[in-house]
Amino acid sequence: MNGKGVIIAVEGQTERIFVQRYLTHHLIPNRGYSLAIQRLRGEGLEQLQISTNSTAPDFDVLLVDCEGDDKVLSFILERIEGWISKGYQFITGLRDLFPAPPGRLNAMEASAKSLLQSFPVDAGICFAVMEIEAWFLVNYAHLTEIDPRLTTQLIQQNTGVNISTLAFEADHHPTSTLRAILRIVDLEYSKREGEVYRTVTRLDFNYLYIDGRALAPRLGEFFDRLDNVFS
Numbered sequence: 568m569n570g571k572g573v574i575i576a577v578e579g580q581t582e583r584i585f586v587q588r589y590l591t592h593h594l595i596p597n598r599g600y601s602l603a604i605q606r607l608r609g610e611g612l613e614q615l616q617i618s619t620n621s622t623a624p625d626f627d628v629l630l631v632d633c634e635g636d637d638k639v640l641s642f643i644l645e646r647i648e649g650w651i652s653k654g655y656q657f658i659t660g661l662r663d664l665f666p667a668p669p670g671r672l673n674a675m676e677a678s679a680k681s682l683l684q685s686f687p688v689d690a691g692i693c694f695a696v697m698e699i700e701a702w703f704l705v706n707y708a709h710l711t712e713i714d715p716r717l718t719t720q721l722i723q724q725n726t727g728v729n730i731s732t733l734a735f736e737a738d739h740h741p742t743s744t745l746r747a748i749l750r751i752v753d754l755e756y757s758k759r760e761g762e763v764y765r766t767v768t769r770l771d772f773n774y775l776y777i778d779g780r781a782l783a784p785r786l787g788e789f790f791d792r793l794d795n796v797f798s
Contacts, residue, residue, distance in 0.1 A: 570599065580632060639692065
């Protein structure tokens with residue numbers, strides 16, 4: 568390993584695409600990095616992609632799609648000692664709560680912290696509250712990039728949702744909210760890969776980083792956690 572070793576284990580495809588886009592187009596596009604993307608398959612890992620922009624990277628990043636929110640913490644715990652022995656210094660997980668109720672958040676965070684704090688590396692779990700789609704909706708201006716008709720007025724007329732005043736992280740099922748909005752213009756959102764890319768590639772990460780954190784505090788916590796290692 569040439570650079571600082573970083574592990575990011577995420578719940579699924581949607582989170583993987585979001586994190587990859589954030590890393591490569593906002594956080595470290597001008598830093599030397601090696602990025603390997605893998606997906607958990609049974610007991611093994613499937614290699615999806617390897618990219619590098621330097622022969623001597625500052626960061627060696629492994630981004631793993633755990634294919635299930637309940638698997639993120641167990642995946643980390645099962646492999647953390649091996650990662651430490653290989654020189655990885657920073658390990659983080661990203662998952663949501665759904666279908667667990669919002670009231671479980673504090674207990675789940677405390678449990679993860681308790682289980683990870685004994686390891687001699689910076690290890691932790693970030694929660695996108697109910698679903699990561701809440702973070703997408705924070706930057707609701709991206710909807711008119713998908714279809715110019717998706718103004719705040721049209722959205723409210725058709726769904727009853729005032730997207731400009733929505734308490735994003737308090738939405739119990741933001742995927743359903745996003746789906747209802749896109750269906751106004753006959754588009755679907757069922758978390759298929761192409762549908763996720765359609766959304767994520769239109770997000771304004773500068774807006775999310777600067778202004779979005781005030782509207783979605785857990786998003787700000789996730790950005791801060793990555794800033795600590797990639798600064």
